Amino acid sequence: MIGAMFLFLSFILQILLWLVISSFILPMPFSDTGTVRYRTLPYITISLIILNSLIFIVLQAPDLYQGFAAMEEGDPAGYDMLNNFVQQVWTFGFRTSYMREGISIGGFTTFTSMFMHADLFHLLGNMIFLWTFGRRVEDACGPWRFLMFYLLAGMVANLGSGVLNPADFDRPSVGASGAIAGLMGAYLLLFPGAQVNCLWGLGSIIRWPIVVVAHAIGSPKSLSVAPMWRWTVRIPAWPFLFYFLIRELLPSFEVMQQGAELSGVNNLAHLVGFLAALTIIFFARKDLVMRFFSGRSV
Amino acid sequence: MNEAQSLFREGVLALRERKDAGEARRLLTESLRLDPQNEMAWLWLARTISDPQKRLQCVDRALAINPANELALSLKRQLNGGSASVSTGDEKKPDTRANRKLSLTEEKRLRAMLKEADDLVEAGNVEGAIEKWVGVLDVQVDHEIAMRNAVGYLSRLKYIDDARELVWRAMDAGTHHPSIYLTAMDIAKHKGEFAEMEAVGERLVRLPEADDTMIASIVDRFIHQEQHMRALEMLSGVIEEHPRSQKLLTRMGDLNKAAGRDAEALKYYDRAARLGTTTKEGREADKKLLEHVPMLSDRERGSLALALREAAGITVIFIVLAWHDAGLDLLNLGLQRWLGILLAFIGGYLLVTATSSPQQKPLAKILGGAVPDKAKRSEEDEDAEDPIIKDSELPIIPDGLRFVIGIGGAGLLVAAFVLVFGVAINLLMNPVPPTDIPSIEELLMGR
Numbered sequence: 069m070i071g072a073m074f075l076f077l078s079f080i081l082q083i084l085l086w087l088v089i090s091s092f093i094l095p096m097p098f099s100d101t102g103t104v105r106y107r108t109l110p111y112i113t114i115s116l117i118i119l120n121s122l123i124f125i126v127l128q129a130p131d132l133y134q135g136f137a138a139m140e141e142g143d144p145a146g147y148d149m150l151n152n153f154v155q156q157v158w159t160f161g162f163r164t165s166y167m168r169e170g171i172s173i174g175g176f177t178t179f180t181s182m183f184m185h186a187d188l189f190h191l192l193g194n195m196i197f198l199w200t201f202g203r204r205v206e207d208a209c210g211p212w213r214f215l216m217f218y219l220l221a222g223m224v225a226n227l228g229s230g231v232l233n234p235a236d237f238d239r240p241s242v243g244a245s246g247a248i249a250g251l252m253g254a255y256l257l258l259f260p261g262a263q264v265n266c267l268w269g270l271g272s273i274i275r276w277p278i279v280v281v282a283h284a285i286g287s288p289k290s291l292s293v294a295p296m297w298r299w300t301v302r303i304p305a306w307p308f309l310f311y312f313l314i315r316e317l318l319p320s321f322e323v324m325q326q327g328a329e330l331s332g333v334n335n336l337a338h339l340v341g342f343l344a345a346l347t348i349i350f351f352a353r354k355d356l357v358m359r360f361f362s363g364r365s366v
Numbered sequence: 367m368n369e370a371q372s373l374f375r376e377g378v379l380a381l382r383e384r385k386d387a388g389e390a391r392r393l394l395t396e397s398l399r400l401d402p403q404n405e406m407a408w409l410w411l412a413r414t415i416s417d418p419q420k421r422l423q424c425v426d427r428a429l430a431i432n433p434a435n436e437l438a439l440s441l442k443r444q445l446n447g448g449s450a451s452v453s454t455g456d457e458k459k460p461d462t463r464a465n466r467k468l469s470l471t472e473e474k475r476l477r478a479m480l481k482e483a484d485d486l487v488e489a490g491n492v493e494g495a496i497e498k499w500v501g502v503l504d505v506q507v508d509h510e511i512a513m514r515n516a517v518g519y520l521s522r523l524k525y526i527d528d529a530r531e532l533v534w535r536a537m538d539a540g541t542h543h544p545s546i547y548l549t550a551m552d553i554a555k556h557k558g559e560f561a562e563m564e565a566v567g568e569r570l571v572r573l574p575e576a577d578d579t580m581i582a583s584i585v586d587r588f589i590h591q592e593q594h595m596r597a598l599e600m601l602s603g604v605i606e607e608h609p610r611s612q613k614l615l616t617r618m619g620d621l622n623k624a625a626g627r628d629a630e631a632l633k634y635y636d637r638a639a640r641l642g643t644t645t646k647e648g649r650e651a652d653k654k655l656l657e658h659v660p661m662l663s664d665r666e667r668g669s670l671a672l673a674l675r676e677a678a679g680i681t682v683i684f685i686v687l688a689w690h691d692a693g694l695d696l697l698n699l700g701l702q703r704w705l706g707i708l709l710a711f712i713g714g715y716l717l718v719t720a721t722s723s724p725q726q727k728p729l730a731k732i733l734g735g736a737v738p739d740k741a742k743r744s745e746e747d748e749d750a751e752d753p754i755i756k757d758s759e760l761p762i763i764p765d766g767l768r769f770v771i772g773i774g775g776a777g778l779l780v781a782a783f784v785l786v787f788g789v790a791i792n793l794l795m796n797p798v799p800p801t802d803i804p805s806i807e808e809l810l811m812g813r
Contacts, residue, residue: 105656105660106659106660135806147806159800164694166800167691174690174691175690176793213679216679220679351679353660354662354669354722355660355662355663357675358666362643363642364639364643
């Protein structure tokens with residue numbers, strides 16, 4: 069019991085440490101500041117977060133983490149568990165050969181891969197981004213059209229990473245990130261002026277002297293009454309999204325030109341997913357589309 | 367509000383909003399039958415009559431009730447003087463002295479008189495100067511400089527009635543100078559004659575020279591007098607004549623919002639924003655709309671293109687599915703998958719028609735749709751997110767037919783899915799386990 073508690077606490081600490089480290093230099097958006105205009109509850113975004121989390125926690129995490137724990141203790145059962153995990157990922161992850169040669173469940177892996185993750189941090193990062201950018205995109209589309217767009221972006225991301233990579237290399241690809249990249253692209257298209265709340269250690273440190281000066285001179289008014297220190301920073305979404313796009317662009321071009329072997333992050337899927345955002349125009353609400361094309365706020 | 371007042375109000379609205387003199391006459395006559403002591407009703411009735419003798423009778427009835435009614439007195443002056451009318455301004459024959467181009471000799475003469483007046487003011491002889499300005503006004507009844515100075519000094523000397531007479535003389539002559547009407551409003555306000563102020567304001571806002579800013583400022587004066595409803599009524603009429611004025615539409619939205627009529631306010635903000643957001647007013651209206659649930663207009667509800675757009679979105683999904691199923695080879699989808707894609711488009715369109723676009727033009731009408739009963743809709747849609755759903759004038763496909771279309775569309779989509787994703791469905795039923803799965807040891811060793 070104490071061992072389990074210790075394990076759980078160390079896990080939480082790991083997550084917090086990961087959050088602090090990963091959000092110190094670069095901002096990590098965790099929510100957007102805009103108000104939703106049609107519905108207050110993003111059913112599908114929440115459902116997708118729950119579904120992704122459940123699939124990982126119930127079907128993947130036990131084999132992965134118990135397997136590693138057992139393996140470290142020298143228990144051979146750990147290898148079996150980890151082999152189970154590998155089998156799941158290789159069977160239900162997205163591989164082009166499954167489509168080309170009719171293996172596993174073929175085209176259905178494009179869906180199954182979208183709901184699987186490689187580890188907890190992979191899941192956590194994706195779900196934070198899904199919440200940040202999905203909520204308002206869902207509001208802009210309505211729940212069912214949003215779900216269709218999400219699945220389409222995920223499918224296009226998988227398809228693109230398979231078709232555009234000339235390398236004869238076929239490791240399985242898992243994760244919701246292709247679909248979420250689509251949401252990020254759609255968010256940029258629909259809400260270019262939006263702001264996001266970020267965890268950003270460096271940003272908080274940079275902000276502090278600015279606010280001190282603002283308090284001293286009483287200007288600008290918004291900063292002169294703001295708290296001196298904030299753990300979160302509000303920044304415009306577009307620089308962050310452009311940074312994301314550029315960050316994915318170069319490695320993706322490298323993959324497309326040289327057929328590099330994908331390992332770790334599938335940048336090409338992210339890039340293609342991001343570009344799939346253009347199809348949001350098919351799925352956004354009617355009035356929103358009309359407002360979008362006439363230059364009004366959506 | 368009693369029945370007489372209600373009829374009076376409707377009569378005024380009929381004349382002002384709908385320009386329906388016949389209906390206005392009927393309502394006002396009915397109102398006067400119930401309350402013959404309503405002097406304003408007699409004056410409004412006069413506006414609905416073209417026969418000068420009968421008009422005069424109406425004005426006399428108003429004066430019999432209130433001999434000090436300035437508006438009635440002014441009307442009587444005009445009628446006796448032979449000018450056609452001041453009622454709507456539309457039928458009026460302007461006095462030849464107003465709005466006319468002066469001859470060179472007259473211009474010279476007026477300039478000289480104005481110079482003399484200035485000299486007299488400098489010499490401290492204000493009365494003399496006023497005489498000169500009045501002299502100018504005798505030549506050109508709405509000379510702006512002479513009017514401004516004469517009225518200004520008369521007011522300072524407390525000769526408000528004289529100032530008022532000069533102004534009304536110009537207005538009766540049909541001047542188009544908005545500043546003169548504004549002065550008349552100021553004088554009426556100063557004298558506490560709010561009915562007169564309203565009447566002048568109404569004439570002013572209908573002048574071709576009255577621009578958006580001026581009309582908005584007139585409306586503000588009414589609001590300042592806490593006459594929100596009058597301001598609303600006036601602006602509503604003016605907007606019909608200035609349907610593309612973003613400033614007035616936004617102002618109308620503001621007034622409705624202040625009156626607690628949010629749905630109406632949204633309609634006006636929406637109209638203003640639809641005219642474009644490149645102007646300050648457009649952006650303001652757009653910003654105000656952001657605070658509310660967006661509106662779906664009949665144009666969007668009835669759009670076939672927007673419905674087809676949604677069907678196209680569904681079709682794109684099926685194309686991507688087919689692409690996967692064809693071994694990631696888009697050029698070899700095969701006839702079956704293309705047929706599936708076609709079915710997906712048709713099925714998607716039917717599903718969209720049944721669910722999100724049941725008011726498409728002309729489909730809804732062809733399929734026997736009718737405009738739903740407003741009373742019923744307002745009950746049903748009390749909690750609707752769309753604030754103008756009650757105002758939709760488009761026919762909607764009957765519920766039963768929508769259900770059938772929806773089921774048909776869904777059926778076609780299922781068939782399309784089977785056609786485009788056939789290989790994957792077969793593999794789902796009979797999976798082929800991959801044979802190249804590495805073991806964890808191999809992965810850890812970096813295979």
